[in-house]
Amino acid sequence: DGGITQSPKYLFRKEGQNVTLSCEQNLNHDAMYWYRQDPGQGLRLIYYSQIVNDFQKGDIAEGYSVSREKKESFPLTVTSAQKNPTAFYLCASSSSGLYGYTFGSGTRLTVV
Amino acid sequence: AQSVSQHNHHVILSEAASLELGCNYSYGGTVNLFWYVQYPGQHLQLLLKYFSGDPLVKGIKGFEAEFIKSKFSFNLRKPSVQWSDTAEYFCAVSPPNDYKLSFGAGTTVTVRA
Numbered sequence: 001d002g003g004i005t006q007s008p009k010y011l012f013r014k015e016g017q018n019v020t021l022s023c024e025q026n027l028n029h030d031a032m033y034w035y036r037q038d039p040g041q042g043l044r045l046i047y048y049s050q051i052v053n054d055f056q057k058g059d060i061a062e063g064y065s066v067s068r069e070k071k072e073s074f075p076l077t078v079t080s081a082q083k084n085p086t087a088f089y090l091c092a093s094s095s096s097g098l099y100g101y102t103f104g105s106g107t108r109l110t111v112v
Numbered sequence: 113a114q115s116v117s118q119h120n121h122h123v124i125l126s127e128a129a130s131l132e133l134g135c136n137y138s139y140g141g142t143v144n145l146f147w148y149v150q151y152p153g154q155h156l157q158l159l160l161k162y163f164s165g166d167p168l169v170k171g172i173k174g175f176e177a178e179f180i181k182s183k184f185s186f187n188l189r190k191p192s193v194q195w196s197d198t199a200e201y202f203c204a205v206s207p208p209n210d211y212k213l214s215f216g217a218g219t220t221v222t223v224r225a
Contacts, residue, residue, distance in 0.1 A: 031211040033211075033212070033213075035215075040121065040217055040218075041217055042116075042118075042202060042215040042216050042217040042218045043202065043215040044215075045212060045213075045214075048211070048212060050211055058212075090156065092156075094211055099161075100146050100148075100158045100161055100204075100213075101156075101158075101213060103148075103155050103156040103157075104155070105154075105155050106155075
């Protein structure tokens with residue numbers, strides 16, 4: 001079945017450590033996105049990529065980094081510079097704006 | 113970035129009651145509009161979308177939404193809810209030919225049996 005796979009589902013990180021969240025899609029979608037979901041704040045865009053080897057900052061990119069070396073993959077690194085990293089992270093992909101997004105199941109990151 | 117406002121943070125209602133969730137956006141041009149649902153423990157799923165044509169859009173599971181351009185609104189409705197409609201609902205907006213979606217804060221709907 002086509003879809004988006006995010007791993008791991010749960011992740012614990014010590015303060016001061018970088019951590020990378022995986023996102024893989026087999027939908028042949030050109031665009032991929034990372035959102036952060038916090039209670040009462042909805043989904044906020046961290047980074048997005050419309051094509052391989054290109055990506056842009058979203059609304060809350062500080063403390064995060066991404067790469068897009070392959071069409072299928074869009075990993076997100078949460079760096080030690082991110083002041084409040086504990087959150088639920090969602091990856092999504094789309095072929096065009098008309099059809100909306102397909103979402104992954106998310107990664108819950110907890111900083112301990 | 114455009115703003116998307118969902119007016120209700122938490123709605124509690126009984127089975128068979130009618131549901132209406134408000135969504136307004138602040139963007140002057142033509143937009144694409146979406147409602148997503150997140151059932152407990154599940155992925156975000158697309159309920160319905162609007163990009164042109166009939167402003168009354170029907171989606172899955174008996175939901176519909178009405179686009180009112182003059183009010184910058186895209187409210188979600190369901191005439192008779194079921195316990196299984198308990199979920200979080202998100203309104204989202206994007207301009208045409210822009211892949212990015214801006215989401216509202218979400219509305220948690222609790223349906224009591």
